[in-house]
Amino acid sequence: MEFIDTHTHLFSEQFDDDIDEVIQRSLNEGITKMYLPNINSDTIDSMMKLSARYPENCFPLMGLHPCDVKEDYQREIDLVKEWHAKHKFYAVGEIGIDLFWDKTFVEQQKDAFRQQIQLAKKIQLPIVIHVRDSFDEVFEIVNDENDDSLFGIFHCFTGDIDQAKQILNYGGFKLGLGGVLTFKNSGLDKTISQIDMEHLVLETDSPYLAPVPYRGKRNESVYLKLVAEKLAEIKNLPLSEVAKITTENANRVFYGK
Numbered sequence: 001m002e003f004i005d006t007h008t009h010l011f012s013e014q015f016d017d018d019i020d021e022v023i024q025r026s027l028n029e030g031i032t033k034m035y036l037p038n039i040n041s042d043t044i045d046s047m048m049k050l051s052a053r054y055p056e057n058c059f060p061l062m063g064l065h066p067c068d069v070k071e072d073y074q075r076e077i078d079l080v081k082e083w084h085a086k087h088k089f090y091a092v093g094e095i096g097i098d099l100f101w102d103k104t105f106v107e108q109q110k111d112a113f114r115q116q117i118q119l120a121k122k123i124q125l126p127i128v129i130h131v132r133d134s135f136d137e138v139f140e141i142v143n144d145e146n147d148d149s150l151f152g153i154f155h156c157f158t159g160d161i162d163q164a165k166q167i168l169n170y171g172g173f174k175l176g177l178g179g180v181l182t183f184k185n186s187g188l189d190k191t192i193s194q195i196d197m198e199h200l201v202l203e204t205d206s207p208y209l210a211p212v213p214y215r216g217k218r219n220e221s222v223y224l225k226l227v228a229e230k231l232a233e234i235k236n237l238p239l240s241e242v243a244k245i246t247t248e249n250a251n252r253v254f255y256g257k
């Protein structure tokens with residue numbers, strides 16, 4: 001069985017002391033590909049080093065995270081563009097809008113999101129979207145920008161069935177499922193039971209959002225299997241089938257529509 005963690009920040013300082021063990025644990029369980037979404041200009045160096053150290057397993061994405069859109073965001077966006085011009089990345093990410101922590105820079109967040117969508121369309125890469133308390137704002141921009149060249153993942157999907165349908169109606173997007181699927185009372189299991197497997201990919205968002213029974217602890221990519229097991233239970237499918245379909249779906253995103 002092979003699994004793909006489509007969203008994992010293994011270059012974070014939380015892994016400084018044991019990253020080789022963390023990767024090895026994942027490989028031992030069949031999680032063979034891990035996609036690393038960038039956060040901001042401070043994380044590029046460690047992300048590039050990790051993907052150079054594990055070229056068969058760790059793949060970098062380049063983008064500016066919405067929580068790091070501040071006064072100086074245009075400089076950060078220009079840097080994202082420069083990196084895409086000089087290096088191979090597998091998506092523009094992570095990008096999006098986050099109004100949970102701070103609404104001060106909502107207009108800047110929208111502009112940064114739009115610029116990075118337009119970049120992705122130009123260089124024909126998928127986008128990895130972060131949505132938090134911001135479905136309306138994200139949909140407004142994706143409605144504007146959506147066309148045949150736009151595709152990617154709505155990462156850490158935790159919305160309701162109407163939001164899921166709206167995303168799938170765009171035509172080019174998968175829903176990324178992580179640890180929240182295992183949380184009691186999230187309600188996400190009921191939503192996902194109504195969504196076809198062809199639309200789903202797996203992720204951990206390490207070091208955040210560890211699945212049950214590790215909720216609240218540091219997350220790592222090996223725990224992807226707990227999310228996969230929960231999905232197998234919801235869909236009443238063998239784990240091997242969940243592995244096969246979600247791996248195919250992830251490969252379709254990162255290696256062409």
Ligand code: NI
Pocket residue numbers: 007009037094205
């Ligand atoms: Ni993330």
